[in-house]
Amino acid sequence: MGSIPMPEPILSLSALDAHYGDFQALYGIDMHVAPGEVIAIIGANGAGKTTLMRSISGLLPNAAEQARFKGRPIGRLRADQVACLGIALVPEGRQLFPSLSVEENLRLGGKVGRPGPWSLAAVYQMFPVLKQRRHLPSTALSGGQQQMAAIGRALMSNPELILFDEISLGLAPVIIKSIYDALPGMLGHGMTAIIVEQDISKALAVSSRVYCLQEGRVSLERATDDVTRDEITAAYFGVDA
Amino acid sequence: MIEWVNALVQGILLGGLYALFAAGLSLIFGVMRLVNIAHGDLIVLAAYLGLSTSVTLGIHPFLALLIVMPVMAGLGYALQRGVLNLTLGPDILPPLLVTFGLSVIIQNVLLEVYTADPQKLAGGAIETASFAVGGLALGVLPVLTFGVAVAVIAGLQYMFYHTGLGRGFRAVSDNQDIAQLMGLNKAHVFGLAMALAMAVVAIAGILLGMRTSFDPAIGGGRLIFGFEAVIIGGLGNLWGTLAGGVILGVAQTLGAKIDPGWQQLAGHVAFLLVLAVRPNGLFPRVAH
Numbered sequence: 001m002g003s004i005p006m007p008e009p010i011l012s013l014s015a016l017d018a019h020y021g022d023f024q025a026l027y028g029i030d031m032h033v034a035p036g037e038v039i040a041i042i043g044a045n046g047a048g049k050t051t052l053m054r055s056i057s058g059l060l061p062n063a064a065e066q067a068r069f070k071g072r073p074i075g076r077l078r079a080d081q082v083a084c085l086g087i088a089l090v091p092e093g094r095q096l097f098p099s100l101s102v103e104e105n106l107r108l109g110g111k112v113g114r115p116g117p118w119s120l121a122a123v124y125q126m127f128p129v130l131k132q133r134r135h136l137p138s139t140a141l142s143g144g145q146q147q148m149a150a151i152g153r154a155l156m157s158n159p160e161l162i163l164f165d166e167i168s169l170g171l172a173p174v175i176i177k178s179i180y181d182a183l184p185g186m187l188g189h190g191m192t193a194i195i196v197e198q199d200i201s202k203a204l205a206v207s208s209r210v211y212c213l214q215e216g217r218v219s220l221e222r223a224t225d226d227v228t229r230d231e232i233t234a235a236y237f238g239v240d241a
Numbered sequence: 242m243i244e245w246v247n248a249l250v251q252g253i254l255l256g257g258l259y260a261l262f263a264a265g266l267s268l269i270f271g272v273m274r275l276v277n278i279a280h281g282d283l284i285v286l287a288a289y290l291g292l293s294t295s296v297t298l299g300i301h302p303f304l305a306l307l308i309v310m311p312v313m314a315g316l317g318y319a320l321q322r323g324v325l326n327l328t329l330g331p332d333i334l335p336p337l338l339v340t341f342g343l344s345v346i347i348q349n350v351l352l353e354v355y356t357a358d359p360q361k362l363a364g365g366a367i368e369t370a371s372f373a374v375g376g377l378a379l380g381v382l383p384v385l386t387f388g389v390a391v392a393v394i395a396g397l398q399y400m401f402y403h404t405g406l407g408r409g410f411r412a413v414s415d416n417q418d419i420a421q422l423m424g425l426n427k428a429h430v431f432g433l434a435m436a437l438a439m440a441v442v443a444i445a446g447i448l449l450g451m452r453t454s455f456d457p458a459i460g461g462g463r464l465i466f467g468f469e470a471v472i473i474g475g476l477g478n479l480w481g482t483l484a485g486g487v488i489l490g491v492a493q494t495l496g497a498k499i500d501p502g503w504q505q506l507a508g509h510v511a512f513l514l515v516l517a518v519r520p521n522g523l524f525p526r527v528a529h
Contacts, residue, residue: 084424088422091419091422098415100411100415107408108423109423111425
């Protein structure tokens with residue numbers, strides 16, 4: 001592991017632990033993401049994927065040096081400070097603000113005020129349905145539209161690194177396809193992405209490298225082109241195939 | 242007959258004051274689910290600050306607001322950042338206990354500094370000025386108080402639904418974690434909400450102090466009136482809070498009209514009736 005040569009990483013995690021109270025959810029996670037890379041994170045329920053997203057985004061505190069973004073230790077920073085540095089999270093289950101309209105949700109995403117290609121107009125161009133429904137409460141959107149709004153909200157901060165947690169969970173296949181079809185358009189601006197996904201074939205199709213988590217530890221790290229089904233099965237379930 | 246109409250109108254105007262007591266409570270509960278037991282004592286504290294300011298500088302209590310409002314707002318921000326934020330979490334008990342303790346502290350400090358003697362803000366001619374409308378004599382101060390209440394509620398409503406700050410308040414209220422991901426520092430947002438609530442408390446305290454005499458022990462009663470107005474109107478609905486204040490005020494003046502001893506009781510009975518019939522208040526905003 002870690003033998004794949006890469007440029008200076010935009011994100012590096014070293015021996016990252018995470019706890020919920022007395023319960024330890026992550027054990028010594030090592031992870032390196034190069035600028036512009038698309039990383040997939042797979043793993044069974046409870047493997048620690050969402051915890052990892054919460055750690056990177058600052059919702060869970062870590063030791064300062066356990067997470068570095070562009071060389072800067074961010075493990076101790078609050079989530080709002082991490083967001084201002086240029087990391088955005090599309091949370092599991094969309095989690096739009098129910099008392100805000102669609103457009104207000106998007107505007108709030110742009111609150112950090114980072115310059116870049118993404119604006120309300122750009123988000124509306126990518127997801128025209130959001131423009132039609134911009135004055136509705138976010139709760140009036142369908143699940144797929146909510147996911148588009150959640151993605152748009154994250155893009156509005158013009159992040160350098162965007163985290164997608166369970167991007168397709170609970171969505172109809174046709175919606176999942178349209179969201180994955182939109183991915184290259186989002187990432188075309190040199191944005192780095194980490195995609196947490198239950199659907200392994202989808203995850204492998206869009207990513208260049210894959211990490212598998214199992215019971216809070218990295219059980220596999222491979223370039224997507226090199227990985228075999230058997231390796232994934234073993235890493236996923238913890239059994240030799 | 243005209244006496245009853247008069248009692249009704251006076252009750253409506255009194256409701257404006259109660260709505261001002263309640264608006265700050267409603268705001269901070271709405272944004273951070275904090276029940277501030279010390280709210281009434283903070284109103285009394287604002288009245289005393291108004292007293293000291295107007296006496297020391299020799300200015301009208303309304304002018305003293307220019308000093309009391311920013312002082313109370315700053316105090317609110319510091320209190321939130323320094324103390325109350327530390328109590329907020331999944332458990333609702335710590336903020337209740339800490340604000341209860343704060344209430345005791347404020348009362349005793351006021352007692353120490355100002356003694357238990359009743360005090361009053363000297364408003365001058367405006368206190369007794371009145372004008373006639375269709376056979377009713379309306380006091381200028383009560384009418385002004387009601388007008389201020391409507392303006393404050395309208396201002397808060399506008400701020401909540403049409404400004405970036407209000408968007409931040411609603412987002413933090415909806416989901417603190419996700420709001421934090423949007424670059425909102427919830428500790429700061431909570432501090433701003435408390436500062437705003439305390440600015441309203443300053444207005445309420447000055448108007449209270451001009452209307453009636455006050456002493457360090459009356460905070461608890463103001464807190465109850467504020468709570469009742471919020472609950473009657475429905476949690477999280479600012480215009481509902483104004484309606485709740487008016488219903489409480491009308492119940493009290495009509496009760497007093499029947500028998501002067503029934504003033505407070507009638508207000509509490511009205512509150513209990515609403516609670517029995519509509520447990521979520523008359524105009525609840527939040528459905529859950």
